[in-house]
Amino acid sequence: MQFGLTDEQRMMQEMAKDFAEKEILPTLKEDEAEHKFRPEIVKKMAELGFFGCAIPEEYGGNGFGFLESVICAEQIAKVSGSWRLPFNMQNIGPAVTVNKFGTEEQKKRFIPDWVNADSYGFFAITEPNSGSDVAGMGTVAVDCGDHWELTGQKMWISNAHIGDYGLVYAYTDKAKKYKGMTCFIVNLKDNEGIVTAPIETKLGLHCAPTGEISFDHAVIPKDSVLGEVGQGFQVCMFQLNNTRISCSAGALGIAGGAIAAAIDYANERTQFGKKIGSYQLVQGQIADMVAEHEAARLLVYRAAWLKDQGLPNQHQTSMAKLFASEAAVHAASETMKIFGSYGYSTEYPAERFLRDAHSLRVVEGTSNIQKTIVAGISLGDVPNR
Incomplete structure (x- = not known):
């Protein structure tokens, strides 16, 4: 039973600690007061390889796993809990999930941009009337032949109003209950059926963007399904x-x-x-x-x-x-x-x-x-x- 970190893990730990103290801490008090999100921090985190953990190298991964991600995220959160969120939004949430369930085309198209922070990720589960009860969500997706139409509302979504591509969960067959839920990869930008808005009344995590997403018959491509229909x-x-x-x-x-x-x-x-x-x-x-x-x-x-x-x-x-x-x-x-x-x-x-x-x-x-x-x-x- 080994309780020590490897040399590489200690190197990543020290790198994350150094980054948090030099890049986040100096302006943290001001950023907290202004609820300020700084994109350049996310990009620098990506450049250091923080978002490549548990991702194959062919999709931009770095050969490390979940433990290395935990080690780095811990050091970042020691300075600011807000800046731990990108580990989920860019890596452990959408990227790891698409790597598990996505097609080869989806993996190549989306994962590298999340890992490199060329696009902001998100995942939308929670709704105004469903949180812990995931199966109680009301968002629906209707198969319209050559596309899907997404209707519903998501709340308390990290990166909602800045996000690019991410995961949205909706019912494609409400009668089947949880077996009728499907996951979609959705682009929040340039879609007249999607409206996002920030939530700025949070108790904490002031530097982490949080918001709501409204879908009103939003047209999304047929190939947006992640995994199988009903596998959501x-x-x-x-x-x-x-x-x-x-x-x-x-x-x-x-x-x-x-x-x-x-x-x-x-x-x-x-x-x-x-x-x-x-x-x-x-x-x-x-x-x-x-x-x-x-x-x-x-x-x-x-x-x-x-x-x-x-x-x-x-x-x-x-x-x-x-x-x-x-x-x-x-x-x-x-x-x-x-x-x-x-x-x-x-x-x-x-x-x-x-x-x-x-x-x-x-x-x-x-x-x-x-x-x-x-x-x-x-x-x-x-x-x-």
């Missing part, structure tokens, strides 16, 4: 099981950033003539945070390793997502308390870590959904895939 639910579950590992990496990063800030502050701040880190209650807070963080990292890295080995991992991935996201919220909350009144100020990172951490309890399946998956597999009701 299977495609969606495959995708979510992968994007959850990236969310878990984001949780590791946010928790790690919060813990580092808490330790620095506990060593600097003095009260009653002593640094606050010398008080046992503060030490207890830090000990709990550090222990949970280390446990979360083992869960997340193991799940990513299983993916790279092609072994069943849904059980481990959902455990990692559940534990890491809850640990991140706890670490961020404790960090805010250690900072005291300063933790409530936007002048310090504690409040941002807390705001960003809470998103990870919700996205890619809430903590309750992860508990349902973990329990179902543990009880033997469903297999571990």
Whole structure:
């Protein structure tokens, strides 16, 4: 059993850490305040190979796997949770999913542009009245012979109003329930039947574009289907099981950033003539945070390793997502308390870590959904895939 990283993995880890500190951190406070998305950051991330993990080299991949993506995403999220999102939008979401289910033509056409950040990716599942209940979505696609017509609305979609090509899930046969769902590769640009709009009222992740997409009899090409007609639910579950590992990496990063800030502050701040880190209650807070963080990292890295080995991992991935996201919220909350009144100020990172951490309890399946998956597999009701 090996717990150390390879030389190449350590190199990628250090490269991601260096990038986050030099390219993201210097303007982060200003960018957060202005809810500013900077395209040049995504392009630079692509140039460093961050989006080529788990993708074959013939489609722009770099020979690395899910574990390397987790390692890099963790370091980025340690500085900013917002900038972990491109790992899902450009790589682990659309690109990996198209590589699994796409035709050769689809792979060659779409994957390299996502990996190189020549186009912005997205995936649209959530709707105003369906979130955790994926099968409850209302968006429909009608076969019109030489094209499809897409009608419905998607909400809380990352990259919605800046996205180019991405995955949209819709019903092609509502009567078949989840077996009547289909996944489409959709171009959001230059289509009069598609309207996008930003959502700017978010609690956190202020530098990550989020929006809604409305489809009104939007005409999309016949060859837009990813996989088979009626295979969309299977495609969606495959995708979510992968994007959850990236969310878990984001949780590791946010928790790690919060813990580092808490330790620095506990060593600097003095009260009653002593640094606050010398008080046992503060030490207890830090000990709990550090222990949970280390446990979360083992869960997340193991799940990513299983993916790279092609072994069943849904059980481990959902455990990692559940534990890491809850640990991140706890670490961020404790960090805010250690900072005291300063933790409530936007002048310090504690409040941002807390705001960003809470998103990870919700996205890619809430903590309750992860508990349902973990329990179902543990009880033997469903297999571990």
